[in-house]
Each structure stands twice: as structure tokens, then as C-alpha cells.
Amino acid sequence: MDLYSVFYDLVSQVPRGMVTTYGALAEALGDMAAARAVGYMLSVNPDPENVPCYRVVHSDGKVGKYTHPLGTQEKVRRLENDGIRVEGERIVGFENVLFTDFHTDHPLRRLREEQKRKRAMLSLETDITGNDVAAVDVSYHGDEAFAAAVVQRGSEVHVRTAVARVRFPYIPGYLFYREFPAIREVVRDIDGVLLIDGNGVLHPSGFGFASQAGVELGIPTIGVAKSLLMGQVEGQNVIVGGRPVARVLGRHCIVSPGHRVSLEDAVGIVRLLPNRHLYPMLLTMAHREANSLRLSELAHGGGERHLREGKEQGEQEGQGNAH
DNA sequence: GCGACAG
């Protein structure tokens, strides 16, 4: 799904003479958790002359920022050109010009429903058959995702990489939809367990990136996150809904079951793997591989696709964007 | 010195 296109269509619905808010757009997308992503997507608006991001203001009626050489001043100028009065960086008669009646099918709400539906396919009983141990990570440059998987098979270590275009911003709770298109190619033949940079069942739907990817790929997965998405830490356990769903192994290592593995076995596996401060080396390697892939691809001009652009990188510089 | 809604 191209959430950017969906989003810019929503922004384009705000009629001349009216404004909307970051929160209202997040609500139209289907989840208030997307409020920051709203600001981000506005800031990279590729077509500011036709997608009126200057009509997006703060929920208290303040005009807010605008990514433009003239900044807020330009945002105010465009709003006044629409017939909106602004005094002291505040919309006059804010309630009367506030537009929230978006025509939308709330895509994030639907994705959240999909998560809850597919969670029924999740198994937390350990069922690991093969002996591979693998890890994946993704690096980004704008819309380009650079995925790397490090696979330990017997005494051999293989690295696989892939480049994919991503049109889904980072939104807490929806990491799968951003990262999976990039990792699916590099993890397809794994016969064993896969470590994923993110959470498993430690998630609002009990179905985080690692769990969702495991179900989608049909392989055992373990979520290893570097920071807490939700829940209460009690001792080593992370409690959600009164139950331990994850284990804190280190300041930057939170383990939760992804798919086809129990919490205890997920923790046991991670503890046995080569690690630094209990953070698995395989994940660090995957991170480095994804990062160096990004740097080398950018150094080479982004691959064959960009050859006709010569040495230029094809910078997409937004002219006017709200932020 | 550590936080900050996974990345």
C-alpha cells in the first residue's frame, strides 16, 4: 500500500478557505498514532502547489511550521490568500473553518483489523525444525529501503541483500508494513529461526513486526527490540494485560516471541547466541550489512535505474512543506 | 545524565 498517495489525497480534500489539523489527518488515516508521520509526510510533500499542506495547522488553532525559505510567513500568506484570517500566528474563527469531514476508508484501522485477524494464525509453541540462525535489518534513504539478512547455516555465514521502494512511513504499531516488502526477498529460504529488529507479541495487537513476519513467511521468528514500545517492566519481564509477554535482557535488548517459539525458548536462544551485552551479534551484522549496502548503492548512483541521471542522485527537494 | 510510541 502506498500510504503517501492516500495521505496526499486526504490533504487535497481540504477545501480552499478551510484548514485541518495534524490529528484530524491522523484520524482520517485511521489511527492517532500516525500524528507524527503526518508531520513527516507533509514535510516531504513532493507537490506543494497542488497538495495544500499549508492548510494543516495545530489542533489549538496555531498556524505551525512550514518548510519553506520564508517559513511560517509563507504559510500565513497562502492561508490569507485562501481568505483565512490569521492574527498572531493563530487562525481567526478556527472552529468555523476547521475541516474534518474526510472521505476515507481509514486504511490504518483496516490494517489494525488485519493484524487482529491474522493473529489467530500465530503459534507460541516452540516448533523450530531447521538449524539456520538468521537476522535481518533494513536501512533507509528516503523511499529506498536496503535490506540485509545474515544467515548462519552450519559453519557457513551467508549475506543476502535487496533494495526495495517503500511508500509507507514509520508509524508505531505498523512497522511490518514499512519493512516487510524489503525483507521478504532476503529471508525466503531460511530453515531455522529468524531474528528480527523489532517486537513480536509485545505490541498493541499482540502481533508486532516479528510475529507478523513469522506468520507471513511461515517460519519461527524472535523479536529483538532496542527500546520499549509498550507495557510495564517488572523485574526482567515486560507485562501487558497482566501477563509477561517479553523479557528485558539488556538496556537495549528486549526479547519477545515472534512466531513458533515460546517466550522462555526465545529468551534461551538469544542468550545462547554470540552477543555483546546480550544483543545478538547476528543482528549487529545485519545492521552493518544493510547500512553499507545503502552507502555503496548511493555511492554508485543508486544502480542501473539511475544511470541516465549521471552522477546526480536525483534529490527530491520539497519546496514548501508544513511540518 | 537520560529521556523520546519498535524502526
Place this chain on the structure above:
DNA sequence: ATCTTGTCGC
């Protein structure tokens, strides 16, 4: 995540 190489604030 990326941007940077020193940052604002509790």
C-alpha cells in the same frame, strides 16, 4: 530509521 558530532530540557 536518518541527520550530526555536539543539542534542549527535566
